[in-house]
Amino acid sequence: MAVNTREATADRRAQFDFKDEIAYLTETKRGLSRETVAEISEIKREPDWMRDFRLRAYDHFVKRPMPTWTGGLDAIDFDRIIYYRKPSEREEKSWDDVPPQIKQTFERLGIPEAERKFLAGVGAQYDSEVVYHSVRQELASLGVVFMGTDQGLKEYPEIFKRHFATVVPPEDNKFAALNSAVWSGGSFVYVPAGVEVPLPLQAYFRINGENTGQFERTLIVVEPGAKVHYIEGCTAPIYATDSLHAAVVEVVALPHSKVRYTTIQNWSNDVYNLVTKRAHAHEGATVEWIDANTGSRKTVKFPSIYLRGRGSTADVISVAVAGKGQHQDTGAKAIHLAPDTRSRIVSKSVSKDGGRATYRGHLKVAPGATGVVASVRCDALMLDDESRSDTYPYIDIQEDDTTMTHEATVGKISADQIFYLMSRGLTENEAQNLVVQGFLEVFTKELPMEYAIEFNRLVKLEMDGALG
Amino acid sequence: MSDLLPPDFITQAGVHARAAAAGEPDWLVAERMDALQRFGELPLEVNPLFTLYVDLRAARLAQTVPYETVGETIDPQARVPDGVAALLEVREDAVAARSLSAETQAAGVVVDTFANVLRDRPQLIRDVVAGGESLPADDKLAQLARAASVVGVVVHVPAGVELAEPIVVRWAVGAGGRALVSRTVVSLGAGAHARLFEEQIGSGAANGSQALWSGTLEVALGEDATLDVAAEQDLPAHVVSFVNRRANLGRNATLRWALAHVGGLVSKSRIDNRLVGRGASVRQVEIGFGGSNQVFDLTSYTTHVGEDTTGDLLSKGVFQDRSRGFMKGMIEIDRSAHGTDSFLGEFGMLLDRKARSVTIPSLEIDQPDVRRAAHSSSVGPIDETQVFYLMTRGIPEDVARKEVVLGFLEPVVARIPLEGAQQRLRTRLDRKWSEARAAAPAGASGSGQASAPKSGSSSGEAAA
DSSP, rough: OOOHHHHOOOOGGGGOOOOOOOOOOEEEOOOHHHHHHHHHHHHHTOOOOHHHHHHHHHHHHHOOOOOSSSOOOOGOOOOBBBBBBOOOSSSSSSOOOOOOOHHHHHHHHHHOOOHHHHSSSEEEEETTEEEEEEEHHHHHHHHEEEHHHHHHHHHHHHHHHTTTTSSSSSSGGHHHHHHHHOOOOOOOEEOOOOOSSOOOEEEEEEETTTBOBOEEEEEEEETTEEEEEEEEEEEEEOOOEEEEEEEEEEEOOOOOOEEEEEEEEEEEETTTEEEEEEEEEEOOEEEEEEEEESSSSSSEEEOOEEEOOOEEEEEEEEEEEEEEOEEEEEEEEEESTTTTTTEEEEEEEEETTTTTEEEEEEEEEEEEETTOOOOOOOOEEETTOOOEEEEEEEEEEOHHHHHHHEEEEEEEHHHHHHHHHHHTOOOHHHHHHHHHHTTTTTHHHOOOEEEEHHHHHHHHHHOOOOOO | OOOTSSSTOOHHHHHHHHHHHHHHHHHHHHHHHHHHHHHHHHOSSOOOTTTOOOOTTTTTTTTOEEEOOOOOOOOOOOOOOTSSSSSEETTTTTTEEEEEEEEHTTTTTTEEOOOOOHHHHHHHHHHHHHHGTTTTTTTTTHHHHHHSEEEEEEEETTTTBBBSSSSEEEEEEOOOOOOEEEEEEEEOTTEEEEEEEEEEEEEOOSOOOOSEEEHHHHHHEEETTTEEEEEEEETTTEEEEEEEEEEEEOOOOOOEEEEESSSSSEEEEEEEEEEHHHTTTEEEEEEEEEEETTTTEEEEEEOOOOOTEEEEEEEEEOOOOOOOEEEEEEEEEEEOOOOOOEEEEEEEEEEETTTTEEEEEEESSSOOOOEEEEEEEEEEEHHHHHHHHHHTTOHHHHHHHHHHHHHHHHHHHHHHHHHHHHHHHHHHHHHHHHHHHHHSTEEEEEEEEHTTTOOOOHHHOOOO
């Protein structure tokens, strides 16, 4: 049976796109120099150590060669990017104070009134600054801090300085260095010992403004025995020229804490999304990355977990959908540095319309990390023969009592599956959607319900634009 | 790499001299020059996936002197051994044996050196190697052999010929401070069937410093041809070896590899299976059994070009003491390769704390219309449930452990085509196990491990 994949999976996301004209209050001039870096620090009235840190990172960024193991990064023109923009003068405490134009955008993004009441806190990033945060009184009374990273630096200087850049140093890679030099915005989360945050903390991220780089920096510190779930979701309008998103996320999971970090990403098709996400899991701690990548021209992102303490656990579920002109170079890393640690990596990718999905992973068991149990599973679905799928796992085991298993498969939707579903009354299009949604279910089922609905909608949009 | 080999190891003048000594025609000299240039330009590893996982630090070849000529010390009275179709043995810098059974000779089979074949039938070599198609253009060490080989071996089985007995090619090296650089070219005509047994062993000579053996196996299989290759590398502990094996398979051709890497200090092996003809199929089983400070770097590429081709590759490594294994593999499915079935498995067993296993099984898929495209990999200790089972049958624990390990390797051993060689390999593996166990500190492995289980689940999922 011939399945007309091409027609069924046309990309019609543009019709759901939107952008608003925003007046920026302050912005640096295009391009990056030592002066620009110092200027950003000055505008933000940062302490000297942060300015020095930024400059050190800038020097490293300049020195560090562009990575060659993934292609296409040479197209980024660093001189065309505006590295800092400030859309409004101060952090807004209440929804009513948010400028109406920005508010309108959030409403179109779908942050309804009711949801705000329901959810623990909304940190919304609008370009380079966090403009809106509402943290419920209840959280504040628990001692939970959830605010913009710039604000965190000012209000919690000691906690901030103790943990900032300890997980991802600027020298880690070229884009971590770039972020360290020009970072702005992102979330700062601090959960005191023993506190379980009852509802997910959420941050909506959004890029706006042509050629605006977005360099948010998120730092999450979870004290012993505490528990938190952080969710970020991204949407971005489509622009004609390329836009760069180079974020750094650091998670410090102290002994016996539990952290889950969920990302649903839908960058517009011109964005280079180059993200360094890393967590340190201390003794008995559990860190989970639940990560979805759709959209963008190119995403390079390998959420990683360094298992530093005995008995810590890492769990990564990563899904990627690569459409026309897109390369999703994603995966995960689990670095076992301590005994009796466990990791599980599950990756699912879909490529179509000439898109390329790459799984790249690293599983390492260092000397001394005895009794490790680890598994890596990668499945790829290719919807047509224009597309491409790669799997590059690196598995380096240096302890003799490690138990490690890895499996990977690549395939297409079978004509039998489509035929069966169509015999039950589904159209070809619906049948394909259902199969893809089923394929990605390992991810979807980990999401809170409203996100699961949103994600399935996103996949449908990616697949056929036939929403509604 | 610049300091891996001495700077004058391979020079233009030296290459010309070797070619002249062998009376090589211009086209082959041009091949050497092309290779020499590539050798000079290429990094040791071009694949960015594997770049960080090439570890030849233990190789100390900076004083190594290559043999410049290879002579003959063939006993004219020597007959081909029983059960063998043909034998060619190169011992250090001399061809020590070359004999074909009467039937083999009558069938038109060629097993000879480049020098001899170039006199009468140069086309047998040219058809396979011309244009550098028979070796990977991006592999520095393959280009080393292509540029600097001092001896070549040709195996040719004409169309329609089916050999019941195996052809044996033996390399005996190990003289300290010396290097033997060689090539082996194998072609099978349409419908031919043959078995090839390739051995790398010690020559008995040694004077303390390291030695190098560098070789190739360049295989061209015609339509419906079937070739079984068994190879056993059991070089002395001071020998470094580099081998590139590459096969181009025609329509419905079948190639089966059984490869055992046991000896040597540093062994770097790369296999390229190119499934070009429709319905071509390759099956490969490979084992590495490391002890002391041995390093095995085993890379397998399978490239599916034609339709309905099949690849089934299995690499297994057992690493004791401080030995290290790098098992790297890639399945490439070209857009033209509809109906591919491809599997790559890389399984490691680590027996001591200082042992290390790296596995990188990769996929690059351009055509989703496949029957199967998958890989799998595992690393684990000895499966305690298997040991336990054997113990319940009355087998003592130390024997049970040995049997589990040797059983893990047996699928390759069982495919060595000569009974004597097969039994010899079994004995060798057995001895290697016993030596390493005797040398291992108490409690570091073996029965000591059973007393310190980390968790219940760490046994059930071990590599099998």
